Amino acid sequence: xxxxGAGGSKGGIGRFFIGLIMMIAGxxxxxxxxxxxxxxxMGFAIYSFGQMRITSGMVLIPLIFGIxxxxxxxxxxxxxxxxxxxxxxxxxxxxxxISFRMRSMSAFELISILVLLIGGxxxxxxxxxxxxx
Numbered sequence: 001x002x003x004x005g006a007g008g009s010k011g012g013i014g015r016f017f018i019g020l021i022m023m024i025a026g027x028x029x030x031x032x033x034x035x036x037x038x039x040x041x042m043g044f045a046i047y048s049f050g051q052m053r054i055t056s057g058m059v060l061i062p063l064i065f066g067i068x069x070x071x072x073x074x075x076x077x078x079x080x081x082x083x084x085x086x087x088x089x090x091x092x093x094x095x096x097x098i099s100f101r102m103r104s105m106s107a108f109e110l111i112s113i114l115v116l117l118i119g120g121x122x123x124x125x126x127x128x129x130x131x132x133x
Contacts, residue, residue, distance in 0.1 A: 022120025
């Protein structure tokens with residue numbers, strides 16, 4: 001009866017788990033070093049068409065009208081269109097205002113994170129290969 005390793009292949013189970021642990025540790029340390037901030041506020045231009053700027057507050061105006069139309073007649077297509085369109089624009093505006101920054105770290109910390117992450121991916125993927133004896 002053949003013994004199967006990781007992924008049903010004849011790869012190494014030890015490589016699989018060591019690679020998995022390295023990937024998880026490297027991914028955690030990498031994501032821990034990323035700082036997320038945003039610059040979303042009511043005067044922030046989320047869309048620009050030439051010189052015309054659409055701010056996040058302007059997106060709320062069609063939303064308010066859409067909500068009013070829906071409460072007046074819930075079968076009215078234009079109310080639903082205004083609400084869904086405004087919420088979609090607001091969601092994309094919030095997402096596009098997010099910025100990611102790496103915290104300052106030493107070269108040793110960065111190299112350690114990259115070795116754990118990339119080395120773990122390499123070991124993990126090599127464990128899915130068959131090893132011929």
